[in-house]
Amino acid sequence: MKRKILIIEDEKSLVNVLQDNFKQEGFSVVVAYNGEEGIEKFYLESPQLVLLDINLPKKTGWEVCKEIRKVSTLPILMMTARDSDEDEYRGLDLGADDYITKPFNLKILTLKVKKLLKLDDVSIYKFEDFSFDAKKGEIIIENSSIELTRREIQFLEYMIKNKGIIFSREYLLNEVWGFDFDGDDRVVDTLVKRVRKKMDKYSYLLKTVRGMGYSFDESKN
Template identity: 55%
Template sequence: MKKILIIEDEINLANSIELFFKNENFQLIVVHDGKKSIDKFYNEKPDLVLLDINLPNMNGWEICNEIRSNSDTPVIMMTARDSEYDELRGLELGADDYITKPINLKILLARVKRILKIDDKSSYYYNGLGFDSRTLELTINNEKIELSPKESQILEYFIRNKGLVLSREKLINKIWGFDYEGEDRAVDTIIKRLRKKMGIFSERIKTLRGIGYSYDEDKA
C-alpha cells in the first residue's frame, strides 16, 4: 500500500483528498502546518507528497526545497495560484507535477498513479478488499494479510476474470500448468485457505457445484 503525505491547511480539502485516496487503497498522513510537515516527512517516509503552497509557519516552496535537498520522493504542488510563474518555480524547485485548485480528485488520482507507476491492471481495490499483483499483497479494510504464492495466483486470476465461471480444470491449467498430475482437489484446498484469509469477503468466491468457481465482487 502506497503512503501519501498531504500537507494542506484547508481542512475540508485535506479531508476530501484523504477520504478519496483511502477508498483507492492508499495510506494517508495529513498535516495542516508547514513546519510540522518536515518532521512528518522524515518520520513517515511517504511514497509521495501532496503539497500546498500557502501554509502557516513554512510555505510550500520552502518545504519542497527541503524535501528535494534530501530526498527524491515525488512531490505534487497544489495551489489556488494559477500562474505560469508559480508552476515554473515549483518545477524548478524539483516538484514532479503541479495542480491548481479547485482540484478534480479523479485527475489528481490519475497523476499520482502515473508518478508512482501504478498500473490499474496490477492494483485492485473494491469496497474494502485490495490486492496488488506486483507485491502479492492482500489488504482487508487496510489490514495486510499474508498470502502464499498459490493463494495469490488464484486470487489474481479470479479478480482478472471476475464474473466468469472458472472450472477446476481451467484453474489447475492456469495456476499449476498443463503438465500437472496431482489431485484436482488441490485447487479446492487452496481456495478454502484463501477464503479463510479473506474473512468477511470470503463469499466473493462463489462455488458453482459440479462446475467450478466464480468471483463476485458485489458480495460482502
Template identity: 45%
Template sequence: MKRNILIVEDEQKLRDITVDYFTNEGFNVFEAENGQKAIDIFREEEIHLIILDIMLPELDGWSVCRRIRKISDVPIIMLTARSDEDDKLLGFELGADEYVTKPFSPKVLVARSKAMLKRAEGTGGKEEGAISIGGIDVNQLSRIVRVDGEEIILTHKEFELLTYLIENKGIVLSRENLLNQIWGYDYYGDDRTVDTHIKKLRKKLGEKAIYIRTVIRAGYKFEV
C-alpha cells in the same frame, strides 16, 4: 503493499475531502496543516508521495519542497490556487514533479498520483534493466544514476526524462512528445516545463550534459 501519502493542506475542508478520496482508494494517508508538521511527518514516516499546497502557515510549500529535495526524490505534486506560469516554473526548479491548480477534481488527483507512483516504481510499462552509455549508468530497477561512477540524485521526472532520451538516442524528440511521454497526455503544461527540466538535468549531468543536444525549432536528442 499500501502506499503512504502525505497530504499537506491548511484548508481543513479541502484536506478532509482529499484524505477521504485517497483512503477510499486504499492508501495510508498522513495529513499536515502546516509546512513544519509536514517536515516532521516526512522524517518519521516512510512516505511514497506528497500532495503539497504552496500557501501554508509556518513553512510555505516552496520551503517544504526545497528541504525535502535535499534528502529525498519522493514524488511531489504541488497544489496552487494560482495558474501563474512563473510559479509553476519555480516549483519545477525546486524539484516538484507535477502541478495541480485549484479547484481540482479529487478523482483526477488520485488518478495522477497512481500513475506517478507506477512510473516511480518502474511498473509503468518501461523495460526494466540497466543502461550504460558514455559514462552514464542508469539502473531502472533501483532508479540509481551514476556519472563516471558517482551517483547523482534525480527527481522522478528527471529520471524518466533521461531514460526516455537515452532509450531514443539519436532521435529528435519534440517538446510535445516529451510532455506526452513523461507528463502524460492529460497534462496541461507547456513547452517551458520541458526546457526547465532539461536545464536541471544538464546541470546534474555535469560534463555529460553535452549528450543532450538542442535541435533548433525541433526539440532535443541524446547523442554520444
C-alpha cells in the same frame, strides 16, 4: 503494502475530502497542517508521495519542497489556488514532479498521483517460485514475502522491464536516481548487493557484466 501519501495542506475541509478519496482508492494517508509539521511527518512517516500546498503557515510549500529535495527524490505534487505559469515553473524548478491548480477534479488528481507512483503500469513479474510486485513493493519467494525500499523497487522494476539489456552504472544513476544526482556511482553497487540479498537463491537473475555494468537475465549461465 499500501502506498503512503503525505498531504500537507492547512485547509481542513479540503484535507478531509482528500483523505476520504485516497483511503477509498486504497492508499494510506498521513496529514500535516503546516510546513514545519509537514517536514517532521516526512521524516517520521517515510511516505511514497507528498501532496503539497504552496500557501502554508510556518513554512511555505516552496520551502518544504526545497527541504525534501535535499534528501529525497520521492514524487511531489504541488497544489495551489494561484493560476500562474510562474508558480508552476518555480515549483518544477525546485524539484516538484507535477502541479495542479485549485479547484481541481478529484479524479484528475487521483490519476496524477497514480501516474507519479506508476500504478498504471503492469507491475507483476513471475519466474519459477520468484515474483516481484512493484505496486506492493515486495518480492515473494516460495510464498515468503520480502519488502523492498522505494529505491529498490524503482531499480528492480527498471531492470525487469529491460530484461537482457546491459546498463552501465552511470546510465542507471541517470535513470533511477535522476540527472541531478551528484553522488558516487558506487551507490549502484551497494543497491545491487541489497537487492540480490533479498532475491536469495534467485540473485543470479541480476547479473554483473564485467567492465560494462548490470543486466537482468533469466539464464543460469
